[in-house]
């Protein structure tokens with residue numbers, strides 16, 4: 253074979269290989285999810301050693317990815333107190349290339365319910381709630397770092413205290429200029445198939461802004477479909493960490509696959525990694541990445557949510 257041709261062939265082969273190894277892959281998703289949901293993390297309850305080890309793990313992931321610190325923080329930890337107890341969110345940033353003062357937030361809560369003292373299984377692993385969302389936030393951080401073309405600043409947040417009233421998202425909301433937050437993708441329980449089966453999810457508070465329509469447009473031509481929340485009676489829009497930012501006008505919505513009428517492991521000891529579909533979960537994370545593209549690039553700006561009167 254001619255040398256030049258050989259070079260071209262091997263280059264093409266390398267490109268093909270590069271395409272075959274996507275940034276968001278099931279092995280990495282499995283590694284992160286398995287760690288967060290392990291018994292070692294003791295159910296990640298706020299104010300415990302278990303959640304501290306989860307925080308350290310997420311901080312290390314952010315460091316390895318090469319995220320920046322948020323605002324004036326000196327680490328990835330956003331620390332605060334509740335009464336006399338210390339708690340922290342974990343935050344990493346990719347500064348926008350041309351619109352650094354416009355923020356897109358990807359978030360999930362890394363806390364869960366902790367342990368019980370009696371019985372064979374003592375740990376609320378919270379594999380779906382919300383180790384799955386936290387895994388997505390880390391995987392998306394890696395993805396956007398690799399793309400390296402975000403025009404807007406992306407803020408990746410793992411919130412604490414969601415299960416006990418949303419302390420983490422409350423503190424975060426009180427310490428950010430809400431007007432600068434263009435959109436929030438909060439991710440909750442994406443580890444099981446949605447009611448429409450694979451490659452699909454829903455968006456809470458769909459009618460409150462045009463966030464959902466923008467996401468749907470970005471998914472046109474892909475294998476994925478996002479729907480309006482089919483469980484309006486559950487009031488999911490007000491039951492996760494998006495609610496605090498939404499209350500001050502941010503198009504802050506939660507993306508989930510959870511079948512709220514038949515999710516038997518919800519808030520049970522049985523919310524274990526063995527109940528998750530990690531392949532589908534990986535696909536959902538890809539879908540979230542694709543759905544957010546025009547917002548991250550600064551092309552689309554969702555309409556604001558009506559503020560809650562104080």
Ligand SMILES: [Zn+2]
Nearest residue numbers: 361381382440
């Ligand atoms: Zn949750």
